[in-house]
Amino acid sequence: MTEQPTTAAPETSYRQRVISTIVREHQSLWRILDLLDQLQHDMNINEQQPDGALFSKVFDYIQHFARRVRGSAEEIVLYRLLGEKSPETRPLLDKLAHGYVIGDGKINELRDLLARCMQHWPEGREDFSHALARFTEALRKHIKKEEGVVIPRARQLLTEDDWRLIVETRDQANDPLFGERVREEFRELRHHIVSYTPERLGGLGLQPAPQAAAAAAGGELLAIQGLKTSYGQIEALHGVDIRINSGEIVSLVGANGAGKSTLLMTISGLQPTDSGSITFEGKDLAKVGADQRVAQGIVQVPEGRQVFKDLSVEDNLVLGAYTRGRSAEVNDDLERMYSKFPILRQKRRNLAGELSGGQQQMLAMGRALMAKPRLLLLDEPSMGLAPLIIEEIFNIVKELKEEGITIFLVEQNASQALALADRGYVLETGRVVVEGTGRELLSNEKVREAYLGM
Ligand SMILES: Nc1ncnc2c1ncn2[C@@H]1O[C@H](COP(=O)(O)OP(=O)(O)OP(=O)(O)O)[C@@H](O)[C@H]1O
Ligand SMILES: [Mg+2]
Numbered sequence: 001m002t003e004q005p006t007t008a009a010p011e012t013s014y015r016q017r018v019i020s021t022i023v024r025e026h027q028s029l030w031r032i033l034d035l036l037d038q039l040q041h042d043m044n045i046n047e048q049q050p051d052g053a054l055f056s057k058v059f060d061y062i063q064h065f066a067r068r069v070r071g072s073a074e075e076i077v078l079y080r081l082l083g084e085k086s087p088e089t090r091p092l093l094d095k096l097a098h099g100y101v102i103g104d105g106k107i108n109e110l111r112d113l114l115a116r117c118m119q120h121w122p123e124g125r126e127d128f129s130h131a132l133a134r135f136t137e138a139l140r141k142h143i144k145k146e147e148g149v150v151i152p153r154a155r156q157l158l159t160e161d162d163w164r165l166i167v168e169t170r171d172q173a174n175d176p177l178f179g180e181r182v183r184e185e186f187r188e189l190r191h192h193i194v195s196y197t198p199e200r201l202g203g204l205g206l207q208p209a210p211q212a213a214a215a216a217a218g219g220e221l222l223a224i225q226g227l228k229t230s231y232g233q234i235e236a237l238h239g240v241d242i243r244i245n246s247g248e249i250v251s252l253v254g255a256n257g258a259g260k261s262t263l264l265m266t267i268s269g270l271q272p273t274d275s276g277s278i279t280f281e282g283k284d285l286a287k288v289g290a291d292q293r294v295a296q297g298i299v300q301v302p303e304g305r306q307v308f309k310d311l312s313v314e315d316n317l318v319l320g321a322y323t324r325g326r327s328a329e330v331n332d333d334l335e336r337m338y339s340k341f342p343i344l345r346q347k348r349r350n351l352a353g354e355l356s357g358g359q360q361q362m363l364a365m366g367r368a369l370m371a372k373p374r375l376l377l378l379d380e381p382s383m384g385l386a387p388l389i390i391e392e393i394f395n396i397v398k399e400l401k402e403e404g405i406t407i408f409l410v411e412q413n414a415s416q417a418l419a420l421a422d423r424g425y426v427l428e429t430g431r432v433v434v435e436g437t438g439r440e441l442l443s444n445e446k447v448r449e450a451y452l453g454m
Helices: 010-044 052-069 077-085 087-119 125-157 160-173 180-196 211-216 260-268 290-296 313-320 328-340 342-346 357-369 387-402 414-420 438-443 445-451
Strands: 220-231 234-245 249-253 275-280 298-301 375-379 406-411 423-428 431-437
Touching (some): 010 052, 010 125, 052 087, 052 180, 077 160, 087 234, 087 275, 220 260, 234 249, 234 260, 260 298, 290 298, 313 357, 328 357, 357 375, 357 387, 387 406, 406 414, 414 438, 423 445, 438 445
Parallel strands (some): 375 406
Antiparallel strands (some): 220 234, 220 275, 423 431
């Protein structure tokens, strides 16, 4: 009688599942490191300008991973469990965990060096190449330590319950290896890398879309990298990275004083940049003044509306079009604003200062729309308004998106802002601490606790 094949005992399968997941991840990371080596070789030996799109996809991937696990060894379940059973391994585990934190900053440096190197090619190549080599070496060491020390010790010391706990941590802790939702994101990022890798290097050879086409197709509209800014001696933003794709609503939430308004002012060019970069449609804004930014389509509705109180509603609206000059076209737009916001037509001759808070918010938005924004920056549009009007404001934001305007929405009203958003960021004391799709942020423990009061 032949025996039916039995499924492996669960005790072996949990352990094997964890280890094979880690090893598979290492292999795939190792291939990406090999790819970086080849790209570096092309750059140094074959004098090829670096492929910015491909490099940044690789950086996105590694950085995403580092951010998911950054923190102490306590947050990586495998490290925590092993550390408890093997105190002599703890220093190594701490070091490895710390590597994720450092790695994140290193990637930002690499991005800066890459940008510089691409702008002034071949100047800056050496710096970039050097930093890249150090980075890949560190990452390879990390992998070797995990495979050479961490896994063998864990294999010896962890129990089946431990291994099961590691597997079952899943999405609860954003674990990049065992969280299924998180794994999805990595699959997508890796797919991008493979797509952009040239065929001769074993990839699919996708050509990056030209910038204009990319914007129309939902490509990157605004990219902020490593942004720092200060008020006098006091740094308010400590290296912020944010990306806004064309056609998206991106929400930024955060407590009082986190730096949300500062960030918007920096994008508008009203607050100077200490370091880092802001690019709009791939063009660096460093030397573009605030007025020119408005003319290019970056328009802000400031916190607290800030309408011109002593001017009429109509004059406020017309002033919104100041970068365009007064023309028949502006008159048409005025008409469109009045149909969008009938209350403004009714109050057109009133002084803006006579309007209620909700009416002033409509005016502030109407004024911004007169400038024909492509990227609309909204700073807490719902602040201090009644629920009925807040709802109306969020409806208008949705409508604007449908009209093709990309929106960066700063809100304290986190649940509504995130429900509306394609993607979102959480800013805490000048740093982005969480990012993800609107839905992810709504279900993120930390966000729920700190910003949704749950
Ligand atoms: N003009 C200024 N001069 C000096 N410090 C400032 C100035 N404006 C803001 N700050 C400081 O910079 C930090 C960020 O402030 P910011 O107004 O950007 O925060 P915010 O997230 O918009 O907060 P809020 O929710 O209150 O609007 C705070 O510590 C604030 O005190
Ligand atoms: Mg603010």
